[in-house]
Amino acid sequence: xxxxxxxxxxxxxxxxxxxxxxxxxxxxxxxxxxxxxxxxxxxxxxxxxxxxxxxxxxxxxxxxxxxxxxxxxxxxxxxxxxxxxxxxxxxxxxxxxxxxxxxxxxxxxxxxxxxxxxxxxxxxxxxxxxxxxxxxxxxxxxxxxxxxxxxxxxxxxxxxxxxxxxxxxxxxxxxxxxxxxxxxxxxxxxxxxxxxxxxxxxxxxxxxxxxxxxxxxxxxxxxxxxxxxxxxxxxxxxxxxxxxxxxxxxxxxxxxxxxxxxxxxxxxxxxxxxxxxxxxxxxxxxxxxxxxxxxxxxxxxxxxxxxxxxxxxxxxxxxxxxxxxxxxxxxxxxxxxxxxxxxxxxxxxxxxxxxxxxxxxxxxxxxxxxxxxxxxxxxxxxxxxxxxxxxxxxxxxxxxxxxxxxxxxxxxxxxxxxxxxxxxxxxxxxxxxxxxxxxxxxxxxxxxxxxxxxxxx
Amino acid sequence: xxxxxxxxxxxxxxxxxxxxxxxxxxxxxxxxxxxxxxxxxxxxxxxxxxxxxxxxxxxxxxxxxxxxxxxxxxxxxxxxxxxxxxxxxxxxxxxxxxxxxxxxxxxxxxxxxxxxxxxxxxxxxxxxxxxxxxxxxxxxxxxxxxxxxxxxxxxxxxxxxxxxxxxxxxxxxxxxxxxxxxxxxxxxxxxxxxxxxxxxxxxxxxxxxxxxxxxxxxxxxxxxxxxxxxxxxxxxxxxxxxxxxxxxxxxxxxxxxxxxxxxxxxxxxxxxxxxxxxxxxxxxxxxxxxxxxxxxxxxxxxxxxxxxxxxxxxxxxxxxxxxxxxxxxxxxxxxxxxxxxxxxxxxxxxxxxxxxxxxxxxxxxxxxxxxxxxxxxxxxxxxxxxxxxxxxxxxxxxxxxxxxxxxxxxxxxxxxxxxxxxxxxxxxxxxxxxxxxxxxxxxxxxxxxxxxxxxxx
Numbered sequence: 001x002x003x004x005x006x007x008x009x010x011x012x013x014x015x016x017x018x019x020x021x022x023x024x025x026x027x028x029x030x031x032x033x034x035x036x037x038x039x040x041x042x043x044x045x046x047x048x049x050x051x052x053x054x055x056x057x058x059x060x061x062x063x064x065x066x067x068x069x070x071x072x073x074x075x076x077x078x079x080x081x082x083x084x085x086x087x088x089x090x091x092x093x094x095x096x097x098x099x100x101x102x103x104x105x106x107x108x109x110x111x112x113x114x115x116x117x118x119x120x121x122x123x124x125x126x127x128x129x130x131x132x133x134x135x136x137x138x139x140x141x142x143x144x145x146x147x148x149x150x151x152x153x154x155x156x157x158x159x160x161x162x163x164x165x166x167x168x169x170x171x172x173x174x175x176x177x178x179x180x181x182x183x184x185x186x187x188x189x190x191x192x193x194x195x196x197x198x199x200x201x202x203x204x205x206x207x208x209x210x211x212x213x214x215x216x217x218x219x220x221x222x223x224x225x226x227x228x229x230x231x232x233x234x235x236x237x238x239x240x241x242x243x244x245x246x247x248x249x250x251x252x253x254x255x256x257x258x259x260x261x262x263x264x265x266x267x268x269x270x271x272x273x274x275x276x277x278x279x280x281x282x283x284x285x286x287x288x289x290x291x292x293x294x295x296x297x298x299x300x301x302x303x304x305x306x307x308x309x310x311x312x313x314x315x316x317x318x319x320x321x322x323x324x325x326x327x328x329x330x331x332x333x334x335x336x337x338x339x340x341x342x343x344x345x346x347x348x349x350x351x352x353x354x355x356x357x358x359x360x361x362x363x364x365x366x367x368x369x370x371x372x373x374x375x376x377x378x379x380x381x382x383x384x385x386x387x388x389x390x391x392x393x394x395x396x397x398x399x400x401x402x403x404x405x406x407x408x409x410x411x412x413x414x415x416x417x418x419x420x421x422x423x424x425x426x427x428x429x430x431x432x433x434x435x436x437x438x439x440x441x442x443x444x445x446x447x448x449x450x451x452x453x454x455x456x457x
Numbered sequence: 458x459x460x461x462x463x464x465x466x467x468x469x470x471x472x473x474x475x476x477x478x479x480x481x482x483x484x485x486x487x488x489x490x491x492x493x494x495x496x497x498x499x500x501x502x503x504x505x506x507x508x509x510x511x512x513x514x515x516x517x518x519x520x521x522x523x524x525x526x527x528x529x530x531x532x533x534x535x536x537x538x539x540x541x542x543x544x545x546x547x548x549x550x551x552x553x554x555x556x557x558x559x560x561x562x563x564x565x566x567x568x569x570x571x572x573x574x575x576x577x578x579x580x581x582x583x584x585x586x587x588x589x590x591x592x593x594x595x596x597x598x599x600x601x602x603x604x605x606x607x608x609x610x611x612x613x614x615x616x617x618x619x620x621x622x623x624x625x626x627x628x629x630x631x632x633x634x635x636x637x638x639x640x641x642x643x644x645x646x647x648x649x650x651x652x653x654x655x656x657x658x659x660x661x662x663x664x665x666x667x668x669x670x671x672x673x674x675x676x677x678x679x680x681x682x683x684x685x686x687x688x689x690x691x692x693x694x695x696x697x698x699x700x701x702x703x704x705x706x707x708x709x710x711x712x713x714x715x716x717x718x719x720x721x722x723x724x725x726x727x728x729x730x731x732x733x734x735x736x737x738x739x740x741x742x743x744x745x746x747x748x749x750x751x752x753x754x755x756x757x758x759x760x761x762x763x764x765x766x767x768x769x770x771x772x773x774x775x776x777x778x779x780x781x782x783x784x785x786x787x788x789x790x791x792x793x794x795x796x797x798x799x800x801x802x803x804x805x806x807x808x809x810x811x812x813x814x815x816x817x818x819x820x821x822x823x824x825x826x827x828x829x830x831x832x833x834x835x836x837x838x839x840x841x842x843x844x845x846x847x848x849x850x851x852x853x854x855x856x857x858x859x860x861x862x863x864x865x866x867x868x869x870x871x872x873x874x875x876x877x878x879x880x881x882x883x884x885x886x887x888x889x890x891x892x893x894x895x896x897x898x899x900x901x902x903x904x905x906x907x908x909x910x911x912x913x914x
Contacts, residue, residue, distance in 0.1 A: 018540075024483055043705070057904070062465040066545070084458075097770055098755060099618075125646070130485075140877060172644060198672070198770075198772065200770040200772070208734065208735050209733060209734035209735075210733075212733070213855065214587075214654070214755075214757050214759060214783055214785065215653060215785055215853070215854045215855030215856055216750070216786050216853075216854050217733075217854070218751050218755040218757045219740050219741070219749035219753055219754075219755040219785065219854065220729075220738045220739065220740045220746040220749040220750050220852060221733060221735060221738065221739070222735065222737075222739045223757045223758060225689075225758035225759075225760070225761050225780070226689065226690075226693070226756075226757065228686070228688075228761075229685070229686040229687075229689035229690045229758065229761075230690045232682075232683065232690075233683075233685040233686045233687045233689075233691070236683070242498045251814075255558070264836055266505065272677075276665040276666060276667075276669070276674075276678060277665065277666035277813070278664060278665050278666075278678060278679065278810055279809075279810060279811075280679075280810050280811045281518035281677045281678065281810065282678070282681075282810040283675065283676050283677045284676070289677040290674035290677075292677040293673070293675075293676050293677050297676075297677055298670050298675040298676040298684065299682050299683075300675045300680045300682075300774055301680060301686065301764065302682075302764050302765050302770075302771060302773050302774070302775065302780065303682070303763065303764035303765035303766050303767075303771070303773070303775070304682050304685075304758065304762065304763045304764060304766075305685075305761065305762055306758075306761045307758065307759050307760035307761060307781070308759055308760040308781060309760050309761075310760075310764045312653075312818060313657040313759075313818040313819035314759060314760070314781070315655065315657070315759060316759050316760075317757055317759070318760070321464060321761065322683070324764070324770070324771075325767060326671055326673065326675075326770070326772055326803045328672055328675050328676065346591065348458055352736075352737055352739045353736060353737050353739040354736075355736070361770040362769075362770035389612055395673070396673075397672045397673050397674070397675060397676065398670065398672030398673050399672055430681030435536050436641060
């Protein structure tokens with residue numbers, strides 16, 4: 001082990017130089033004008049995979065950008081780890097807000113600045129370098145490893161779910177490792193074990209068949225805006241509980257152990273209020289803010305419209321109103337079931353004098369990996385060794401739909417061991433990666449494989 | 458009396474020809490390109506006033522279009538009636554939807570088609586011709602009469618309230634007669650004794666200081682759209698009662714007599730539902746639809762906005778939301794008091810985690826003339842004589858702010874004796890006036906003066 005870690009330490013500067021070559025490729029998946037560059041990033045990953053000793057290296061075409069696959073499967077009797085990441089990046093606009101050009105990686109202070117530095121090329125590179133370190137020092141890996149590095153994460157991974165479904169045998173594994181998330185904060189290495197899902201709908205309320213004079217008709221004709229507001233208001237009670245029938249039936253509640261673990265995290269409500277300029281936080285009664293953000297489902301209206309939105313006092317009783325209603329889901333809610341619940345709620349609360357249509361716009365499953373599962377324990381142990389700090393178990397309130405796809409298609413627990421930090425400007429100008437974390441990330445990745453091999457014995 | 462009515466009958470065709478000259482003037486007050494024409498209409502009224510024997514004829518300038526004043530004040534000991542009307546018209550667009558050009562008055566069937574035919578030149582003309590008939594047959598009027606015919610009604614009468622305030626002595630009177638409303642239906646002559654007022658506000662709800670990611674922040678940060686919907690929903694209870702504190706304190710409730718009178722009016726809910734393509738009517742519990750439309754206050758949201766209104770599923774927790782909230786008021790609600798009530802309601806129901814601003818956009822007082830007042834009784838008697846039909850007492854759900862201004866500035870009861878019909882396209886292409894009603898309107902106007910003279914004795 002000491003040889004492995006010594007190799008990572010002594011080659012650190014070279015690793016950064018190699019990473020720069022990867023970061024120089026403008027693999028902007030959203031912009032088809034960069035398709036050749038995006039492919040060049042896939043080729044870079046494939047070449048690198050070959051160079052560090054992975055086998056069966058393939059650039060597998062999809063209807064969009066290709067997926068790079070490689071493996072090393074000679075650890076007979078040991079578990080198989082599938083490492084997922086992405087080589088594509090967000091568009092760099094607005095360019096004038098970058099201190100140094102987005103595709104000219106530049107070290108300033110403790111950080112390397114470039115588009116993709118933290119999201120996700122830097123983190124992909126950590127895993128590649130950890131494999132190199134194993135191969136160069138031990139001539140082998142402690143477990144079987146497969147990697148798939150895709151090129152469409154920044155455009156919503158449209159081709160990944162069918163890819164997973166079509167390659168279940170090739171991708172069969174015991175655990176999925178993803179490094180594409182953030183730590184809770186500086187010097188707080190974290191394993192993310194839960195993500196929220198999403199159920200997103202549009203409501204269309206229709207009252208009279210045309211806009212009416214609010215004086216001539218107001219009082220006896222249903223107003224679709226008032227009706228929509230009534231309907232939305234009824235969707236949550238005064239305790240912030242969502243009122244769709246059965247909404248909480250499939251929710252895994254926060255256990256006392258999880259509650260204690262989350263309470264360990266520093267959270268200053270005053271800082272949070274200041275950050276957003278809000279007078280207070282709100283939410284479901286009986287839960288802390290972090291529990292509300294990570295472990296409880298929500299119902300938020302993302303948009304609303306109806307009637308006259310211009311200047312002044314137009315006295316109209318409008319014909320129509322609409323809203324976008326988004327629910328963040330937690331395990332084991334199913335967005336299709338939630339859709340049925342919303343339709344049932346609307347039918348049971350149909351505002352008099354109106355009709356309401358429910359249109360499904362988007363759905364994605366939540367994810368929850370048991371914190372006592374092998375890969376989560378292995379990641380925690382690896383982080384503690386690499387950082388010398390007891391790591392934290394965290395969740396994220398956002399959604400990464402592919403995480404649930406991995407779980408569903410491959411039946412393997414997914415562990416999110418991310419090395420980003422909250423202020424690293426992923427998707428923004430001056431994206432950066434903390435270099436000490438990069439080096440500790442390589443060690444963490446290497447030690448994770450070691451931990452997985454022990455767990456498998 | 459028979460001579461008076463005979464004169465009106467035998468001169469009917471000439472009256473229509475004279476009216477056409479008035480209708481040919483494109484006195485579009487909203488369009489300053491027509492200012493010369495608008496002034497020409499004022500001059501037409503002044504010339505006509507002189508011709509029929511009115512005195513003190515003046516075209517009084519205002520910051521906008523002028524007001525025509527004239528009087529005849531030789532009925533010593535008799536009441537003074539102030540007749541109000543307007544010589545300006547709505548813009549005629551869209552021109553291609555007119556069967557005959559808007560300023561080429563054309564008789565087709567029982568109607569005369571032209572912009573301003575019913576709103577309001579035709580009805581102003583009825584009063585002028587009734588005065589002519591009195592002067593030609595009796596050489597005098599049975600009461601004192603003052604007329605003010607303004608040129609800005611179609612742009613909201615911005616200069617009329619200060620005009621009234623500045624000319625209280627000149628305009629002093631015992632009753633105000635306005636013919637600018639409609640009858641309930643064909644062959645249903647009507648006196649309108651009540652109008653609703655208006656209190657119109659904008660609500661601005663602010664949550665976090667920028668749009669947030671609904672996954673990262675949803676659950677612990679107040680959503681201003683949800684908060685706005687809650688606030689709006691709370692403004693009415695399940696019985697359709699407005700929940701602002703003290704909202705009904707000043708409301709004159711529908712008396713049993715009024716209820717019986719309104720129940721006399723034909724109203725078919727099935728026709729009403731079909732007209733608007735609505736599944737049912739709604740409204741305040743305990744009141745009929747007509748009562749809800751005319752005699753009860755309302756709260757309608759005329760517009761709402763917030764967050765993402767485009768296509769698809771943007772997962773945003775928005776920073777802001779807003780709505781336009783309009784309340785129709787009934788006597789004796791004061792729109793300023795209602796503003797205080799709304800602010801008190803918002804303060805008492807301030808959604809947690811947000812701030813709410815209330816912006817006043819518009820206010821106008823309701824009007825209610827006692828149905829046993831002299832001018833209402835006189836108008837009912839005059840209509841019954843002229844039409845040979847027992848007339849109806851009705852209200853309107855809309856607002857004519859100047860009606861309350863007359864009441865407030867001159868302290869005289871206002872009676873609305875209108876001869877429009879629901880299908881006469883006021884403000885729309887093919888505006889028309891029913892000619893039999895025009896002739897009966899002249900008789901009604903003449904008989905109203907006679908009735909007023911009796912009431913004064």
